[in-house]
Structure formats: structure tokens, C-alpha cells
Amino acid sequence: MRCPAPLRRMLAVARAEWIHNVRDRRSLAIIIALPIMLLLLYGYAIDFALDELLFAVLDEDRTEQSAELVRSMASSRYFTLVSAVGTPAEIERMIAAGRIRFGFVVPRGFGEDVSAGRAGQVQVLLDGSDSMTAGVALGYVEAIVRERQLDLIAEWAARSGVPPALIAPPIDVRTRTLYNPELKTVTFMVPGLIAVIMTMLAALLTSGCIVREREVGSFEGLAASPIAPVEIIIGKLLPYAAIAVADVILCIGVGWLVFGVYPTGSRPALLLLSGLYLVASLAIGLAISSVARTQQVATLLAFLATMLPTLLLTGFVFPLRSMPTVLQWFAQVIPATHFLKVIRGIYLKGTGLGPYTQETVALAVISLALVVLAAKSFRKSLE
Amino acid sequence: MAMHEAAVVVHDLTKRFGSFVAVDRISFSIERGEVFGFLGPNGAGKSTTIRMLSGLLLPSEGTATVAGADVAREAEELRRRIGYMPQLFSLYSDLTVEENLQFYGGLYGLGPSTLSGRMAQLQELLGLGEVLGRLTSTLSTGWRQRAALACAIVHEPPVVFLDEPTSGVDQSARQQFWDLIADLAADGTTVLVTTHLMEEAERCTRLGMISRGKIIAMDSPHALMAGLDGLIFVAEVERPLEALQALAGQPWVRDSALSGSRVRVRVADGTADVEGQLRAVLDSAGIAVERVRETRPSLEDVFVALVGDAGEGEAA
Numbered sequence: 001m002r003c004p005a006p007l008r009r010m011l012a013v014a015r016a017e018w019i020h021n022v023r024d025r026r027s028l029a030i031i032i033a034l035p036i037m038l039l040l041l042y043g044y045a046i047d048f049a050l051d052e053l054l055f056a057v058l059d060e061d062r063t064e065q066s067a068e069l070v071r072s073m074a075s076s077r078y079f080t081l082v083s084a085v086g087t088p089a090e091i092e093r094m095i096a097a098g099r100i101r102f103g104f105v106v107p108r109g110f111g112e113d114v115s116a117g118r119a120g121q122v123q124v125l126l127d128g129s130d131s132m133t134a135g136v137a138l139g140y141v142e143a144i145v146r147e148r149q150l151d152l153i154a155e156w157a158a159r160s161g162v163p164p165a166l167i168a169p170p171i172d173v174r175t176r177t178l179y180n181p182e183l184k185t186v187t188f189m190v191p192g193l194i195a196v197i198m199t200m201l202a203a204l205l206t207s208g209c210i211v212r213e214r215e216v217g218s219f220e221g222l223a224a225s226p227i228a229p230v231e232i233i234i235g236k237l238l239p240y241a242a243i244a245v246a247d248v249i250l251c252i253g254v255g256w257l258v259f260g261v262y263p264t265g266s267r268p269a270l271l272l273l274s275g276l277y278l279v280a281s282l283a284i285g286l287a288i289s290s291v292a293r294t295q296q297v298a299t300l301l302a303f304l305a306t307m308l309p310t311l312l313l314t315g316f317v318f319p320l321r322s323m324p325t326v327l328q329w330f331a332q333v334i335p336a337t338h339f340l341k342v343i344r345g346i347y348l349k350g351t352g353l354g355p356y357t358q359e360t361v362a363l364a365v366i367s368l369a370l371v372v373l374a375a376k377s378f379r380k381s382l383e
Numbered sequence: 384m385a386m387h388e389a390a391v392v393v394h395d396l397t398k399r400f401g402s403f404v405a406v407d408r409i410s411f412s413i414e415r416g417e418v419f420g421f422l423g424p425n426g427a428g429k430s431t432t433i434r435m436l437s438g439l440l441l442p443s444e445g446t447a448t449v450a451g452a453d454v455a456r457e458a459e460e461l462r463r464r465i466g467y468m469p470q471l472f473s474l475y476s477d478l479t480v481e482e483n484l485q486f487y488g489g490l491y492g493l494g495p496s497t498l499s500g501r502m503a504q505l506q507e508l509l510g511l512g513e514v515l516g517r518l519t520s521t522l523s524t525g526w527r528q529r530a531a532l533a534c535a536i537v538h539e540p541p542v543v544f545l546d547e548p549t550s551g552v553d554q555s556a557r558q559q560f561w562d563l564i565a566d567l568a569a570d571g572t573t574v575l576v577t578t579h580l581m582e583e584a585e586r587c588t589r590l591g592m593i594s595r596g597k598i599i600a601m602d603s604p605h606a607l608m609a610g611l612d613g614l615i616f617v618a619e620v621e622r623p624l625e626a627l628q629a630l631a632g633q634p635w636v637r638d639s640a641l642s643g644s645r646v647r648v649r650v651a652d653g654t655a656d657v658e659g660q661l662r663a664v665l666d667s668a669g670i671a672v673e674r675v676r677e678t679r680p681s682l683e684d685v686f687v688a689l690v691g692d693a694g695e696g697e698a699a
Binding site: 003005006008009011013014015016019020022023061217218219220221222223224225226228341380381382383 | 440441474475476482493570
């Protein structure tokens with residue numbers, strides 16, 4: 001079979017780059033150990049932070065009803081009761097000292113109200129300085145209180161002999177969360193984490209590979225040869241795309257074994273889209289490597305260019321819809337925005353590629369554009 | 384490439400970096416099969432010229448044609464027709480010699496069968512057999528330069544640029560390397576080589592002496608040396624640097640320069656009793672003189688005479 005010269009040139013670059021990586025222990029360590037380490041680190045950090053929220057209780061009511069409510073709070077796996085206190089000021093002191101995440105206050109009259117069929121009131125004192133945790137904690141508290149409320153209504157109905165249907169609230173909101181029924185953060189976070197970790201790793205991998213050639217002197221031989229910039233870029237991309245997809249498989253394995261979170265949908269589709277997505281990150285790294293003067297600068301730029309937008313602007317941490325419109329538009333050109341939808345979908349909803357035509361097209365366009373950008377930013381001139 | 388055309392034609396080539404003129408309107412041409420040497424101190428503009436001729440730097444002014452390709456307008460065509468060995472070692476140090484050859488063969492689009500045939504040729508020409516499987520990082524400088532040369536000519540280019548190919552190479556390996564250059568030229572390859580070593584320069588068919596971006600002389604080494612006016616004396620003295628300073632101001636001394644630990648002076652033809660005058664000057668400066676003798680002119684003497692500035696004498 002005749003092999004055209006451009007393909008030969010790309011393969012020559014790809015082979016040399018592959019050999020660099022397998023012979024260099026440091027780069028092997030980065031390729032294998034870094035994604036595992038980051039996934040474990042962030043996976044555990046995020047999992048534990050929202051699992052056992054410490055809280056204190058101030059029960060001013062001291063009735064059977066209030067005690068029952070406090071018991072159901074304390075028995076929740078999300079909360080750990082630290083102590084029962086006597087005054088609101090004590091709660092504030094404990095929050096300030098960081099000993100508890102929130103305080104739960106049952107005011108006098110709660111039991112009386114509830115027994116009379118009136119709405120009982122409770123108060124939650126939250127640590128707003130950590131609004132993420134506060135929001136999650138409030139959500140859990142509301143869920144527990146709502147459940148207790150329904151029980152109380154049923155009890156009251158039974159005692160008074162009125163059919164429960166008549167006294168039940170006119171609108172009974174029953175939330176059923178699909179795809180992640182326990183609302184476990186780790187289930188939600190692992191696919192996102194894999195996306196974020198791989199985004200950063202991919203850009204880091206390629207950020208050194210052209211600037212390093214300039215530093216060690218091999219660049220001149222390459223530049224004096226007839227190879228075209230786009231052939232160099234694609235040649236460099238090939239081995240790293242293979243490495244990156246292998247890393248995705250590694251991350252999926254770790255997520256499965258350690259956190260018990262695995263893709264319920266089509267795994268071939270996931271790998272295919274991961275490859276398509278990671279080309280974008282690899283190309284960002286290459287573009288940076290083409291223009292950077294030193295490897296250190298390239299590494300730093302790669303980190304900033306991928307991590308910041310991926311963490312902040314893609315819906316990984318903060319929901320996209322809560323952002324200003326301009327930022328929402330900007331988010332559309334960040335590849336992670338689209339990939340997060342896909343990877344979460346395949347992990348949690350068990351889908352294949354079918355529902356993600358739009359995202360697939362977007363990823364393909366963005367990746368292609370970034371490869372072109374990398375090729376354009378590559379200069380064979382030494383000036 | 385048209386048969387009648389010279390391999391390299393350079394006309395008024397200039398390169399400026401900001402206000403610094405690295406190469407200043409140089410013109411020359413090199414015939415096919417020549418070994419043309421660029422001789423001059425570091426920073427004279429040799430590498431900048433070679434980089435312009437290799438399509439790595441754009442000329443600020445002037446034109447150059449290499450193997451029929453214009454360096455500014457036909458860069459890709461140019462790159463197919465030249466071999467370039469940069470001054471800095473440019474092979475991958477974590478690849479074996481063979482893998483580097485395969486890499487460069489691939490860059491020039493050679494197919495597997497062409498490449499293996501060419502590798503066999505190069506092995507024979509350069510004697511690379513014993514180092515083919517070794518990582519280039521483990522090779523001596525002499526072997527590294529041979530491997531780099533092999534990579535530069537893997538695609539059989541009609542024109543080869545070698546930028547300081549023997550820097551850091553020991554004497555005997557340097558001789559062998561120049562034998563290889565001669566072999567290449569004998570096969571019809573045009574070679575442009577830069578050096579700051581005078582004894583190497585004598586092996587070129589023609590030399591361009593370059594100083595501060597300008598070509599100050601261009602001819603065969605023999606003609607350059609024969610064309611030098613005056614007589615050359617070499618003195619072995621106790622403190623050469625001080626001796627040089629003492630001699631520099633003497634009216635009967637045309638040029639003086641250090642050559643290793645010796646002092647060389649050039650005097651006008653017919654100067655009487657050079658040895659006596661030299662000893663007198665150095666005696667009064669308290670410098671012991673071991674031996675003074677007349678010698679034939681070297682390229683270094685030519686260079687020193689042309690530059691007319693002892694400060695440039697470090698070219699040796």
C-alpha cells in the first residue's frame with residue numbers, strides 16, 4: 001500500500017513522541033499516577049464534606065412532638081448531632097468556632113401547634129460563609145421536615161377520624177429524583193471530576209511537547225524539514241489522544257472500584273466522545289506550547305486555560321443558568337460544557353450517543369477549531 | 384534544478400534584528416560539488432546566514448536561491464532540497480541513532496523500502512553500524528555529529544548546510560568528519576560549512592571570510608594565503624598576552640595576534656632584522672623570548688590582516 005508523504009511525516013512525529021513518553025519515567029508517572037491521585041483526592045474530599053454535617057439542637061419546646069422531630073434529624077445519615085444547647089447564642093458561638101455546620105431550633109409552642117393541626121415553625125441557623133454546604137444542608141433539613149410533616153398529618157387524621165385525604169395539603173409536592181435517587185454527591189461528582197481531571201491532564205501532557213523541542217534544540221531540525229505545521233500538530237496529537245483515552249478508562253475503573261460509580265449507559269459511546277473531547281484540550285496544550293517561551297510558562301498557561309473555565313463556567317460547580325447571559329454564551333465555546341452533559345448523561349441516565357447529537361457536533365466543531373488554531377499558532381521560523 | 388545554475392546564489396542578503404545588522408548585504412555563489420566554508424568568529428553572522436538559506440529566518444533584504452528554490456518565496460520546496468545540520472545537537476537524545484534516522488526519513492517522506500536502502504548506504508558511508516542501536520545521549524560528541532550528519536543527508540539533498548559541525552569534537556574525530564565532507568562533495572553534493580577553526584577551513588575548496596556581518600574576503604584557501612602581503616614571524620614567549628600588548632604599538636608591526644600560546648606578527652616585506660627588533664621590545668618589557676622564526680602565512684594571518692583589529696584575533 002502506498003502511503004502519502006504527509007501521512008508518513010505525521011507518523012514519524014507520532015512515533016518519536018510516543019517513544020519520548022514511554023522512555024521517560026516522569027511522564028509515565030504523570031500519565032498513570034496523576035489522574036488516579038486527583039480522582040481519589042477530590043472524590044473523597046467531596047464525598048465526605050457533605051456526608052456527616054455536624055449540627056446542634058436547641059429544643060425550647062420540649063414536647064413529645066419536638067423530640068420526635070429532633071430524633072428524625074439525628075438519625076439521618078447526612079447529619080451528626082454534636083450537642084443539645086440551651087440558648088441561641090450558644091449555637092452562634094459553635095458556628096463561629098467551626099464546631100457545627102448549622103443549628104436547628106424548635107421554638108416553644110411547636111408541639112401545641114402541631115397537635116392543633118396548625119403549621120408548626122422551626123428555625124435553621126446556617127453558616128452562610130460556606131454557602132455551598134449551607135445550601136445542601138438546608139435542602140436536607142427541608143426534606144426531613146417535610147417527611148415528618150406528612151407523618152404528623154396522617155397521625156392527626158387517624159386521631160380525629162377524618163379521612164386523611166380531606167386534610168392533606170391541597171398540593172402535595174412529592175419530589176422523585178430521577179437518575180441519582182439518593183442525591184449522592186459522589187455519584188454526581190465522579191463523572192464531572194473525570195471530565196475536569198482529564199481536561200487538565202490532557203493540556204498538561206501536550207503543553208511541553210513543542211516548547212521542549214525549542215529548549216533542547218531538536219526544533220531546528222524539525223523546522224528545516226518539509227513537514228507542515230498541521231502535520232506536526234496532528235502527529236503530536238495522535239499518541240496523546242491514545243494516552244488520554246487510556247487515562248479515561250483508568251479513571252472510569254477507579255471510579256467504579258473505589259466509589260462504586262460507573263457509567264450505566266453506552267461505554268463505547270463514552271470513550272468515543274471522550275476522545276473527541278480530549279482532542280480539544282490536547283490542542284489547547286499544543287497551541288500554548290507553540291507560543292510559550294519556556295516549559296514552566298507553558299505548564300502554567302495550560303493549567304489556567306483549561307482549569308479555570310472548566311471549573312467555573314461549564315456547570316461543573318455552579319449551574320450555568322444562574323450566570324449572566326454573556327457568560328452563558330461564552331460557556332458554549334468551552335468544550336467541557338458540552339462534554340459534562342454527555343458524561344453525566346451516560347453515567348447517570350444510562351443513555352448512548354442518541355440524545356447528544358447537538359453536543360457531539362459542538363465538540364467536533366470546537367475540537368477541529370482548536371486543532372486549526374494550534375496549527376496556525378505554530379511557527380517554523382526561529383524569530 | 385536547472386543544470387547550468389549554481390547551487391547557491393546569494394545577492395545582497397541582509398538580516399536585521401531590530402537595529403542590529405547581523406548580516407550586511409552579502410553576495411556570493413557556490414558551484415555544485417563545492418565545499419564552501421564560512422570562516423569567522425562567533426557572532427560574525429555565519430549561523431544567521433545559514434538559517435536564512437535554510438528557510439528558518441526570513442531575509443530583511445536581498446535574495447537567495449538554493450538548489451533553484453527562492454528562500455523567501457519557495458520555502459517548502461527549498462526544505463525538500465537541502466540538508467541542514469544545526470549548530471546545537473538536534474537529534475532526540477532519548478531515541479537511538481536508528482530511530483532518529485527513521486524519524487528524519489519519515490519527515491522527508493521516505494517510504495520503508497527507500498529508507499532501509501538509504502540506511503544501509505549511510506551505515507557504510509559513515510560507519511554507523513556499531514552505534515545504530517544506541518541512544519544518542521550515550522554517544523561521544525564525535526559520534527553524535529556523525530549521526531546528526533547522517534540524519535541531515537538521509538533524503539540525499541543536493542545541497543547540505545553544516546553549522547559548526549565539529550565544535551566540541553576532538554582532533555582525530557574532526558579529521559574523520561572532514562573526510563566525510565570530502566566524500567559527500569566527491570559524490571556531487573554541494574556543502575556549505577561554517578567554522579571558526581582555521582585549520583579546518585583549509586580543507587574547503589573556497590572560503591568566505593566573514594566579520595561583523597560582512598564578507599571581507601572570498602577565494603580558495605591557497606589564494607587567500609598567497610595573497611597576503613608581508614612576512615609572518617612566530618615567537619614563543621613567556622607571557623604571550625603581555626608580549627602582544629608590547630608589540631601592538633610598534634611601527635614596524637603591521638598586525639599581531641595570539642595563536643595558542645604563541646605570538647604571531649606580520650611585518651612589511653623587506654623589514655630588516657625582525658628577530659632583533661622583537662627581542663629588543665620584549666626584553667625592555669621584561670618578557671623572556673624563547674624562540675623566533677619566520678613561517679608561512681596561515682588563514683588566521685589573513686583574517687587578522689583583513690580585519691585589521693587584534694580584538695578579532697580570537698577567531699583562532
